[in-house]
Amino acid sequence: MKILRLHYPLAADTGYPEKTVIAMGFFDGFHKGHQAVLQRAKDEAAQRGAKLAVLTYDHHPALVYKKMTSHEKRYLTLLDYKLALFKKFGVDVVLLVNYSYLFQSQTPSDFVKKFLSRFNPVAVVAGFDHTYGGASDDNMANLPKYVGDTFDVITVPAQKSNDQKISSTKIRQELDNGNIETVNKLLGRPFQTKGVIVHGEERGRLLGYPTANVEHSEYQWLPTIGVYVVTVAFGGKKYLGMASIGKNVTFSEDGPMTVEINLIDFKQNIYGEVVRVNWLAHVRGEIKFQTADELIEQLDRDEQLTRNYLSVHPDILD
Numbered sequence: 001m002k003i004l005r006l007h008y009p010l011a012a013d014t015g016y017p018e019k020t021v022i023a024m025g026f027f028d029g030f031h032k033g034h035q036a037v038l039q040r041a042k043d044e045a046a047q048r049g050a051k052l053a054v055l056t057y058d059h060h061p062a063l064v065y066k067k068m069t070s071h072e073k074r075y076l077t078l079l080d081y082k083l084a085l086f087k088k089f090g091v092d093v094v095l096l097v098n099y100s101y102l103f104q105s106q107t108p109s110d111f112v113k114k115f116l117s118r119f120n121p122v123a124v125v126a127g128f129d130h131t132y133g134g135a136s137d138d139n140m141a142n143l144p145k146y147v148g149d150t151f152d153v154i155t156v157p158a159q160k161s162n163d164q165k166i167s168s169t170k171i172r173q174e175l176d177n178g179n180i181e182t183v184n185k186l187l188g189r190p191f192q193t194k195g196v197i198v199h200g201e202e203r204g205r206l207l208g209y210p211t212a213n214v215e216h217s218e219y220q221w222l223p224t225i226g227v228y229v230v231t232v233a234f235g236g237k238k239y240l241g242m243a244s245i246g247k248n249v250t251f252s253e254d255g256p257m258t259v260e261i262n263l264i265d266f267k268q269n270i271y272g273e274v275v276r277v278n279w280l281a282h283v284r285g286e287i288k289f290q291t292a293d294e295l296i297e298q299l300d301r302d303e304q305l306t307r308n309y310l311s312v313h314p315d316i317l318d
């Protein structure tokens, strides 16, 4: 998969020589709605003997038009994971635009003539509500006016789940509500994050439940505080685990939020490993226990539940 990093206005020699079908969108989450857009583009590309291209952006377009909070600035899928998902899907070329005020401000006519046309589209494909800039007429319904008969404009209707549009916003809300099973249904795969194992307070081993503390990017959207069944992948292997996102309220009044994972039937030093966590099921909220022993009893029950989850879903370690 080729990645073209683009800055607007495009340099004179920027372009792509082969015929393309271009799927357009920010695609944060790469959920089932996004996948429907890419699937349509993939089918069109195959029929027309064209390359499958994706036009996407390096950061949230909203950065350009508002002051975003640090909560809003996070992503469901960080860029390197999103690119890996595109590659797995069979994308040939990614048009990765540095989303800037100048890009956002281009007229629809310039978007067609000075941008899209450089990449040889035979068709562009996007969701029904896609907009690429800030103008009021920069939507899919208006695009054919500016395209004429140079290429086709294909709009994919809303993909729904329980009569509701599948959207990145909906998935963020479900993560904030602890509904990881719903999230995974809307994604069509487990919600995945990546981090490095760092040192914690070295308390876990005293409880009989050592925990690998996963440090994530500050830009990663995480599930809400609570306990989850997870799998953790590193070094070409996958392990079963129980994860706690929280402030360790049993031991501290106002500690930092950490992601800690006890790996089941595992005993190795894994500080410094870069791991991928698949978030599979919500077990419970975080509890402030009166004693460490009560926490340990709860951890015993969490472990049992986690083992049961694996016996019902043996394919999670594939």
Ligand SMILES: Cc1cc2nc3c(=O)[nH]c(=O)nc-3n(C[C@H](O)[C@H](O)[C@H](O)COP(=O)(O)O)c2cc1C
Pocket (backbone or CB within 6 Å): 200, 201, 202, 203, 204, 205, 209, 211, 212, 213, 227, 228, 242, 243, 244, 246, 247, 248, 249, 250, 251, 260, 261, 262, 285, 286, 287, 288, 289, 295, 299, 302
């Ligand atoms: C599955 C799991 C569930 C947990 N649940 C709670 C909890 O309900 N309340 C709490 O205060 N800490 C909870 N913890 C966090 C422990 O307090 C924490 O792992 C321990 O303090 C070790 O921290 P350390 O890695 O910094 O040594 C949980 C940890 C795990 C792995």
Ligand SMILES: Nc1ncnc2c1ncn2[C@@H]1O[C@H](COP(=O)(O)OP(=O)(O)O)[C@@H](O)[C@H]1O
Pocket (backbone or CB within 6 Å): 197, 198, 199, 200, 201, 202, 203, 204, 205, 206, 209, 210, 211, 212, 213, 261, 262, 263, 264, 265, 266, 267, 268, 269, 270, 271
């Ligand atoms: N079953 C296990 N699950 C997670 N980490 C384990 C396990 N067994 C050993 N470890 C190791 O022990 C460390 C966690 O021990 P812990 O006492 O919780 O210390 P820390 O507070 O530094 O995380 C992990 O980072 C890992 O290197």
